[in-house]
Amino acid sequence: MTDRVPVLKIGQILLVSIQTDLEDQMVLDLQEDLSQRIVDTNAEGVVIDITALEIVDSFVGRMLATIAAISRVLGSETVVVGMRPAVAMTLVELGLSLPGVRTALTLERGMEQIKRLNQNPTAIR
Amino acid sequence: MTDRVPVLKIGQILLVSIQTDLEDQMVLDLQEDLSQRIVDTNAEGVVIDITALEIVDSFVGRMLATIAAISRVLGSETVVVGMRPAVAMTLVELGLSLPGVRTALTLERGMEQIKRLNQNPTAIR
Numbered sequence: 001m002t003d004r005v006p007v008l009k010i011g012q013i014l015l016v017s018i019q020t021d022l023e024d025q026m027v028l029d030l031q032e033d034l035s036q037r038i039v040d041t042n043a044e045g046v047v048i049d050i051t052a053l054e055i056v057d058s059f060v061g062r063m064l065a066t067i068a069a070i071s072r073v074l075g076s077e078t079v080v081v082g083m084r085p086a087v088a089m090t091l092v093e094l095g096l097s098l099p100g101v102r103t104a105l106t107l108e109r110g111m112e113q114i115k116r117l118n119q120n121p122t123a124i125r
Numbered sequence: 126m127t128d129r130v131p132v133l134k135i136g137q138i139l140l141v142s143i144q145t146d147l148e149d150q151m152v153l154d155l156q157e158d159l160s161q162r163i164v165d166t167n168a169e170g171v172v173i174d175i176t177a178l179e180i181v182d183s184f185v186g187r188m189l190a191t192i193a194a195i196s197r198v199l200g201s202e203t204v205v206v207g208m209r210p211a212v213a214m215t216l217v218e219l220g221l222s223l224p225g226v227r228t229a230l231t232l233e234r235g236m237e238q239i240k241r242l243n244q245n246p247t248a249i250r
Contacts, residue, residue, distance in 0.1 A: 035210035042230050069217040074208055075229035120245055 005030045007037050012044040013111055016067075019052045027063050031070060038076050045114030046071050049107055051082030061096045068101045077117045078102060081110035130155045132162050137169040138236055141192075144177045152188050156195060163199045170239030171196050174232055176207030186221045193226045202242045203227060206235035 005026060008015040014037055016030065034046065048064065050056065056064075068078040079102045083091075091097065104110035130151060133140040139162055141155065159171065173189065175181065181189075193203040204227045216222060229235035 031214060032210070035213050039208075039210050039230060042234075066217055069222045070213045073213045073216055073223055073228055074210070075204075075206070075227075075234065120241070 004033065007033055009037075009041055009043070010111070012042070013114055014038065014041065014043045014046045015049065015107075016046065017049040017052070021053075021055075022060070022063070030063075031067060034067060035070050035074060038071060038074050043076055044118050045077040045079065047107060047110045047114065048078065048080045049082045050080060050087070051084070053087065054084070056083070056087045056091055056096075058094065058096055061091065061098060064098060064101050072100075077114050079104050079110040079113050081105065081107050129158065132158055134162070134166055134168070135236070137167075138239055139163065139166065139168045139171045140174065140232075141171065142174040142177070146178075146180075147185070147188065155188075156192060159192060160195050160199060163196060163201050168201050169243050170202040170204065172232060172235045172239065173203065173205045174207045175205060175212075176209075178212065179209065181208070181212045181216055181221075183219070183221055186216065186223060189223060189226050202239050204229050204235040204238050206230065206232050 003026065005016060005018060005022070007030075008017070014034065016034065022030070037043065038046065046067070048067065050060075053060065064080055071078040080098070081104050083103060102113065104113050128151065130141060130143060130147070132155075133142070139159065141159065147155070162168065163171065171192070173192065175185075178185065189205055196203045205223070206229045208228060227238065229238050
C-alpha cells in the first residue's frame with residue numbers, strides 16, 4: 001500500500017504539490033493519475049510545486065522530465081515551481097539542468113506562464 | 126485494394142480522423158491525398174484525430190511526424206489531438222515524444238491552436 005500524490009484542479013490548471021520524498025510506485029501512480037486527469041479535465045497545463053523538497057536528485061529530476069514529456073504529448077504545458085536556491089545550485093552542480101522542463105519561481109508565476117503559453121503557442125520544440 | 130483514410134474539410138482546416146490501424150499503403154495514400162488537399166484547398170492547418178487509436182507505436186509516431194513535416198513545408202500547421210493517457214505514457218516510456226509534432230487535448234483546442242498560429246506566426250524553425 002502506498003500513498004498517492006494528490007492532483008488538485010484550479011480553474012483549468014492541475015496542481016501537483018509534492019510534499020514528501022517519493023518512492024518508485026508513487027511516481028508511477030502519479031504519472032498515471034496525472035495523465036488521466038489531464039484528459040478528463042481538459043486541462044490547460046500542469047503546475048508541479050516542489051517547495052517542500054529539500055533535495056532534488058537525478059531520480060526526481062527524471063520524474064519531472066517524464067511528467068513534462070507526457071503532458072506535452074497530450075498537448076498540455078508543465079511548469080515546475082517553488083525550487084529552493086540550494087536545490088537549484090545542487091542541480092546545476094550535478095549537471096541536471098532539467099532539459100525540457102519549464103520552471104517559474106512561484107505558483108502564481110507558473111500559472112501565469114501557462115496562461116500565456118496557451119494564448120501564444122510556442123515554436124515546435 | 127486498400128481503404129483510404131478520409132480527409133474532411135472544416136472551414137479552412139483539414140481533419141483527418143484515424144479510425145483503424147494503418148497499413149503501409151494507407152499511410153502513403155494518406156500523405157499523398159493530404160498534401161494534394163492542402164494545396165487544392167489552401168488550408169490553414171491540419172488536425173489529425175487519434176482518439177480511436179489504442180496503441181501508437183514507432184510506425185504511427187513516424188507517420189505523424191512525416192505528415193507534420195510535409196504540411197509544414199507546404200506552409201500549413203499540423204496538430205495531433207485525442208491522444209489517450211495510456212498512449213502518452215507509453216510513447217514517453219519508449220522515448221518517442223513526437224518531436225516536431227504539435228498536440229492538443231481535443232479537436233476543439235486543436236482547431237483553436239491552428240487559428241492562433243495563423244494569427245501569430247512563430248519564429249523560423
